[in-house]
Amino acid sequence: MKTIIEPFKIKSVEPIRFTTKEERKEILKNAGYNPFLIHADDVLIDLLTDSGTSAMSSEQWSGIMKGDESYAGAKSFYRFESAVKKITGDKFIIPTHQGRAAEKILFSVIGGKGKYFAANTFFDTTRANIEFTGAEAFDLLNEIGKHPEIRAPFKGDMDVDALESFIKKYGRENIPLVVLTVTNNSGGGQPVSMKNIREVSAICKKNNIPLFLDACRFAENAYFIKLREEGYQNKSVLEICQEMFSYADGSTMSAKKDALVNIGGWLSLNDEELAMKCRNLLIVTEGFVTYGGLAGRDLEAIAQGLEEVVDEHYLQYRIRSIEYLGEKLISNGIPIIEPPGGHAIYIDAKRFAPHIPVDQFPGQSVTCAIYEEGGIRACEIGSVMFGKYDKNGKLIPAMMELVRLAIPRRVYTQSHIDYVAEVIIEVFKNRDKLKGFEIVYEAPMLRHFTAKFREIN
Structure with missing residues (x-):
C-alpha cells in the first residue's frame, strides 16, 4: 500500500490549549521574543525540540x-x-x-x-x-x-x-x-x-x-x-x-x-x-x-x-512523516534544507526572508512569526545559536540561518502536520512584512536558551 500508517495505536491523550493571534502577540512580547521562554501551556504544537518529548510505549x-x-x-x-x-x-x-x-x-x-x-x-x-x-x-x-x-x-x-x-x-x-x-x-x-x-x-x-x-x-x-x-x-x-x-x-x-x-x-x-x-x-x-x-x-x-527504535516499521513511519512535511513545504515554494533530514525540517531563513540581514537574525524572525500565526513553537539554529563576536564586537555569523521544526516521536498525527504546513505557508505569503531583531540580553554561553530580543522597526 502507498499509505504508510503509524505502527502503533493511541492509548492515552493529552489536551492542548488554543490561543488567539492577539494573545500570542502579547505572549511573544512578554517572552522577549524567545520561544524558549514561552510557557508550554501557551503552545499549540511544540516543535522546539525532539529531545525528551517522545511518547513512550x-x-x-x-x-x-x-x-x-x-x-x-x-x-x-x-x-x-x-x-x-x-x-x-x-x-x-x-x-x-x-x-x-x-x-x-x-x-x-x-x-x-x-x-x-x-x-x-x-x-x-x-x-x-x-x-x-x-x-x-x-x-x-x-x-x-x-x-x-x-x-x-x-x-x-x-x-x-x-x-x-x-x-x-x-x-x-x-x-x-x-x-x-x-x-x-x-x-x-x-x-x-x-x-x-x-x-x-x-x-x-x-x-x-x-x-x-x-x-x-x-x-x-x-x-x-x-x-x-x-x-x-x-x-x-x-x-x-x-x-x-x-x-x-x-x-x-x-x-x-x-x-x-x-x-x-x-x-x-x-x-x-x-x-x-x-x-x-x-x-x-x-x-x-x-x-x-x-x-x-x-x-x-x-x-x-x-x-x-531499531524496528524498521517504526523507522519507515518516522522518516516518511518528516519527508511528508518537507514535500508540502517545497511544493509551496518554501526553501528548506533538501532532502528532508531524519528528525526535523529545517527552513532556510536566508531565502525565506532575504530582506532581513544576518545581523538582524532572520531565523529568529521566522520562528517568532510561525508562533504568532499558529501557536507553533520552533527553534532558531543560526546566528543566535552559533554566531560569535569578533574583537570589535561585530557578529561573525553562523554557517547557515535555519529554523528547525523538530518533530517529537510518536506524538503528533498527520492532521497536526498538515496544520503546521498550513501555518508556515501563510507566514511565507506575508514574509515581506517580517522584521529583524536585536539582542537586548544574552548569557555568555548558550545564549539562545535565555536571550531576549527587541523588534527592529
Missing part, C-alpha cells in the same frame, strides 16, 4: 513499574547496560541523566586550554562543554552540506581532507578526540554515510586519535544508510548500527532522542583508564556508577526504547 510504561531503585547494582542498570552494549559493542557503559552530562564529564577529563576538537558539526551543548574547558571546537562539514538547496544522500559527512589538514595544523598530540554527529543535527538532520564513518575512523587510527559518535539519532542515521548506501539494503538496522559503532572508540548519547524516553543518556568507552576517570567524575557530579543521576525506572525505559 506501553512496554516502556510497564518497565517504569519494574524499575529497581536500589542505589548500587540495581538489576535495571544491568538491563540498560546490556541493551547499550548490544548496539554499541563498547566495554564500559556510564549512565548519565542526559547527553550534555556525558559531554560535560568527557570533555572535563580530556579538554582544556591548548586542546582542539573536530566534528562534522558540533551541536550547541557539545561545543559549549568543549569551550567551557578552554579548548576549541571546529566544524569540518563537507562542502555540499553547506548548501541547503542541493540534494545529496549524505550531506552530514565530514570533510576528510579538512580533517587531515586539521591534524597537521594542530598536531595529533593536541587533539584528544574527533566527533561524528549522527545524524548531523546542526547540518539539517542530515545522515552520515558508512563510507565516511570508515574513512574518518581510518584517519583517526592512523594518527592515534580516538573517534567518538555523538549518537543521539543513531537509528535514524542507520535507516538512511539502509535506504541510500549501496550494499546495505539487505542488512537489518541493528546490524548497520553495530557496524557504525564498531568504527568508533566510544559515544555520547542523549537517550531523549533515539531511545524514545523523556530523560537519560550515556557515555560509552573502550579505554579502561579513561572510563575510570569519567566514572570518578560521575560519582562527584551525577551519582553512583550504576545509576548516574537516573532512577531505575528510567534505565528500564531506555533499555526497552533501544529495542523499539
Whole structure:
C-alpha cells in the first residue's frame, strides 16, 4: 500500500490549549521574543525540540513499574547496560541523566586550554562543554552540506581532507578526540554515510586519535544508510548500527532522542583508564556508577526504547512523516534544507526572508512569526545559536540561518502536520512584512536558551 500508517495505536491523550493571534502577540512580547521562554501551556504544537518529548510505549510504561531503585547494582542498570552494549559493542557503559552530562564529564577529563576538537558539526551543548574547558571546537562539514538547496544522500559527512589538514595544523598530540554527529543535527538532520564513518575512523587510527559518535539519532542515521548506501539494503538496522559503532572508540548519547524516553543518556568507552576517570567524575557530579543521576525506572525505559527504535516499521513511519512535511513545504515554494533530514525540517531563513540581514537574525524572525500565526513553537539554529563576536564586537555569523521544526516521536498525527504546513505557508505569503531583531540580553554561553530580543522597526 502507498499509505504508510503509524505502527502503533493511541492509548492515552493529552489536551492542548488554543490561543488567539492577539494573545500570542502579547505572549511573544512578554517572552522577549524567545520561544524558549514561552510557557508550554501557551503552545499549540511544540516543535522546539525532539529531545525528551517522545511518547513512550506501553512496554516502556510497564518497565517504569519494574524499575529497581536500589542505589548500587540495581538489576535495571544491568538491563540498560546490556541493551547499550548490544548496539554499541563498547566495554564500559556510564549512565548519565542526559547527553550534555556525558559531554560535560568527557570533555572535563580530556579538554582544556591548548586542546582542539573536530566534528562534522558540533551541536550547541557539545561545543559549549568543549569551550567551557578552554579548548576549541571546529566544524569540518563537507562542502555540499553547506548548501541547503542541493540534494545529496549524505550531506552530514565530514570533510576528510579538512580533517587531515586539521591534524597537521594542530598536531595529533593536541587533539584528544574527533566527533561524528549522527545524524548531523546542526547540518539539517542530515545522515552520515558508512563510507565516511570508515574513512574518518581510518584517519583517526592512523594518527592515534580516538573517534567518538555523538549518537543521539543513531537509528535514524542507520535507516538512511539502509535506504541510500549501496550494499546495505539487505542488512537489518541493528546490524548497520553495530557496524557504525564498531568504527568508533566510544559515544555520547542523549537517550531523549533515539531511545524514545523523556530523560537519560550515556557515555560509552573502550579505554579502561579513561572510563575510570569519567566514572570518578560521575560519582562527584551525577551519582553512583550504576545509576548516574537516573532512577531505575528510567534505565528500564531506555533499555526497552533501544529495542523499539531499531524496528524498521517504526523507522519507515518516522522518516516518511518528516519527508511528508518537507514535500508540502517545497511544493509551496518554501526553501528548506533538501532532502528532508531524519528528525526535523529545517527552513532556510536566508531565502525565506532575504530582506532581513544576518545581523538582524532572520531565523529568529521566522520562528517568532510561525508562533504568532499558529501557536507553533520552533527553534532558531543560526546566528543566535552559533554566531560569535569578533574583537570589535561585530557578529561573525553562523554557517547557515535555519529554523528547525523538530518533530517529537510518536506524538503528533498527520492532521497536526498538515496544520503546521498550513501555518508556515501563510507566514511565507506575508514574509515581506517580517522584521529583524536585536539582542537586548544574552548569557555568555548558550545564549539562545535565555536571550531576549527587541523588534527592529
